[in-house]
Structures are given as structure tokens and as C-alpha cells.
Amino acid sequence: MKIDIKKFGTTLISRPAGKEAWLAFQPTLNEIKSDETIIVDFDGVVVLTPSWADEFLTPLRQKFKEVELINTNNPSVKATLAIL
Amino acid sequence: MDKLLSIGKTAKLIGISIDTLRRWDFSGRLKSIRTGPKGHRFYNKSDIDQFILEIDTVALNWAKSDKPKELDPELYCQTRDIFQARLEKLQSQLSKFTSIEVVSLITAVAGEIGSNSFDHNLGNWSDISGIFFSYSMRNRKVVLADRGQGILKTLKRVRPELANSSEAIKMAFTETISGRYPETRGNGLKFVRSIITKEPFSLTFQTGDAKLYLKKDDIELNIQKIESSIKGCFAVINFEELP
Numbered sequence: 001m002k003i004d005i006k007k008f009g010t011t012l013i014s015r016p017a018g019k020e021a022w023l024a025f026q027p028t029l030n031e032i033k034s035d036e037t038i039i040v041d042f043d044g045v046v047v048l049t050p051s052w053a054d055e056f057l058t059p060l061r062q063k064f065k066e067v068e069l070i071n072t073n074n075p076s077v078k079a080t081l082a083i084l
Numbered sequence: 085m086d087k088l089l090s091i092g093k094t095a096k097l098i099g100i101s102i103d104t105l106r107r108w109d110f111s112g113r114l115k116s117i118r119t120g121p122k123g124h125r126f127y128n129k130s131d132i133d134q135f136i137l138e139i140d141t142v143a144l145n146w147a148k149s150d151k152p153k154e155l156d157p158e159l160y161c162q163t164r165d166i167f168q169a170r171l172e173k174l175q176s177q178l179s180k181f182t183s184i185e186v187v188s189l190i191t192a193v194a195g196e197i198g199s200n201s202f203d204h205n206l207g208n209w210s211d212i213s214g215i216f217f218s219y220s221m222r223n224r225k226v227v228l229a230d231r232g233q234g235i236l237k238t239l240k241r242v243r244p245e246l247a248n249s250s251e252a253i254k255m256a257f258t259e260t261i262s263g264r265y266p267e268t269r270g271n272g273l274k275f276v277r278s279i280i281t282k283e284p285f286s287l288t289f290q291t292g293d294a295k296l297y298l299k300k301d302d303i304e305l306n307i308q309k310i311e312s313s314i315k316g317c318f319a320v321i322n323f324e325e326l327p
Contacts, residue, residue, distance in 0.1 A: 009169070011168070011191065011195070011198055013171065013191075013192070013198075014164055014199045014202070015203055016164065046184070046188055047175065048192065049192050049195050049196045050271040051199050051203070052193075074185075074188055076189055079189070079190075079278055080275065081274060083274055083275045083322070
């Protein structure tokens with residue numbers, strides 16, 4: 001399945017917002033098998049920080065074996081992924 | 085002729101001591117006018133009005149003062165929601181004169197520093213909850229401050245051996261560590277450092293009696309002990325090298 005991160009917002013900075021995104025998305029994720037490949041698409045995201053990403057991407061990577069990140073060219077996305 | 089203010093009145097207006105004003109006069113940061121038979125210090129009211137308008141002065145005084153003046157609501161974010169909304173406004177202001185790449189990075193740095201203030205002080209603010217957040221496009225800077233606990237107190241919970249704010253600020257900017265153990269977190273200020281040292285920006289970050297100045301290509305951290313201490317954190321992100 002593909003997750004469009006911009007559907008959670010385009011300025012993604014805080015931990016509570018990241019955690020809320022993760023919790024709100026659980027019903028959708030629970031329908032997916034843990035061996036399915038998850039594509040995370042950052043297209044359209046303008047600002048991302050490690051605070052938001054740590055609450056969403058870190059548990060996502062723990063829950064699914066195959067997590068592929070695409071459209072990661074935005075500099076704040078790049079800098080966040082480099083440090084996460 | 086411009087209206088002149090006494091040194092006492094000026095100190096009160098800015099929210100600092102008369103001694104500090106004398107030091108600033110010597111150092112040239114804020115020059116006085118010597119007049120009268122005894123050569124007392126006076127200040128041009130228009131100079132002081134301008135000085136007060138400088139947002140970093142307002143923020144630092146608010147962070148430092150024992151009894152801070154109530155902030156203009158435009159400069160103050162009591163909750164994260166207000167901060168998020170104002171940050172998005174900063175983002176749109178920045179995009180009027182610079183590239184999406186730069187907008188993205190400055191907003192991310194400001195967002196991470198402001199979020200940190202909320203993350204580490206929720207329920208533990210010294211007195212006033214929330215943060216100072218403002219920016220000046222003319223002066224190419226973003227300013228944030230909080231009246232929270234500061235980095236030393238936060239990190240001492242997990243690293244009791246930390247002796248002072250200089251050690252704490254160094255640890256916060258170089259190691260992955262968080263005062264919110266057992267949660268796994270603590271990358272925020274490393275992220276800030278990774279951006280500032282790669283881009284034509286600079287950062288002044290003060291907590292307690294330690295002040296860090298960070299700029300492009302810095303490898304070592306330039307941390308100084310300063311005379312006047314603050315409880316929380318104070319940060320100025322400069323991007324004056326942008327056209």
C-alpha cells in the first residue's frame with residue numbers, strides 16, 4: 001500500500017501531531033499484512049522535522065518489514081531521514 | 085530636537101538594569117548621549133523605541149526578567165496550535181523572497197526549536213506557559229524563547245553528572261539523548277545543527293548561562309559562558325546572507 005504523507009499536512013513539525021497521525025491511521029494499517037510492502041510518499045510535503053517523523057515513521061518501520069520511502073527530495077525531508 | 089530619556093527611565097522601558105545599560109554604552113551596543121553639567125547619560129527616545137522593537141531584545145528580556153512584561157499577543161504562542169499556525173505564516177512570508185528549499189529548512193529549524201520548548205516543559209513551565217515566537221523579514225531573523233526549565237535541568241534527569249549549562253548545551257547538540265526517558269527521542273537539536281552547519285544560516289542559542297553560536301561549516305561548537313543567565317531557552321536563527 002502507499003501512504004501519502006501530505007494527507008496528514010504539509011508542515012509536519014510536532015510530536016503530538018505525528019503521534020495523532022499514527023493513531024488515526026491505525027484502522028487503515030490494521031487491515032494490511034505485516035509482510036506487505038509499504039510505500040511512503042513524501043510528495044507535496046513542504047516541512048518535516050524529526051519530531052513528527054519519529055512518531056510516525058519509527059513505529060511504521062517497526063510494524064512492517066518492507067517500508068520504502070519515495071519523493072524524498074525536499075531538503076527538510078532529506079535532513080530528517082538522515083538523522084532519524 | 086528628539087526627546088531625551090534618563091538612564092533610569094530607559095532601563096525600565098527596555099527591562100534591563102542601569103548597570104547593563106552602562107556596559108552597553110561602553111561596548112557600543114546602545115550608545116548614550118552625555119549631557120548636562122555632570123555629563124549624565126541620556127538616550128534619544130526614538131533610538132530606544134527602535135531598540136525595543138528589535139525582536140531579539142524583546143525576547144531575551146522576556147526570557148530573562150524575574151517579572152516579565154506581558155508580551156504583545158502577536159509575539160506569544162501560548163499553545164502548540166498557535167505556534168503551528170504562526171509557523172505556517174512564517175513559511176508563507178519566507179516563500180515570497182526565497183526558494184522552497186530555504187523555506188523548508190528555516191521553517192523546519194524554527195519548528196523543531198519551538199516544538200522542543202513545548203515537549204520539554206509541558207506541565208513544568210517556570211511561570212508563563214508557551215513561547216515567544218516572532219520574525220523579521222527585514223532583518224532576516226527568526227526569534228524564539230521560553231520560560232521553561234532550560235536544557236541543564238531537563239538533561240540532568242538522565243545525566244546527573246552534568247555540571248553546568250555549557251556541558252548540557254554541548255550534549256544536546258551533539259548526542260542523541262532526551263530528558264524524556266524512557267521515550268526514545270532526542271534528535272531535535274542535532275537536526276538543527278546538521279542544517280545550520282550546511283546552509284548560509286547562523287544560530288545563537290542560549291540556555292542558563294551558556295550561549296552557543298553556530299554557523300555554516302562549523303565543526304566544533306562555540307559555547308561561551310555568559311554573565312546574565314536565563315532559566316529557559318532563547319534562540320535566534322539568522323539568514324541575512326540570503327539575497
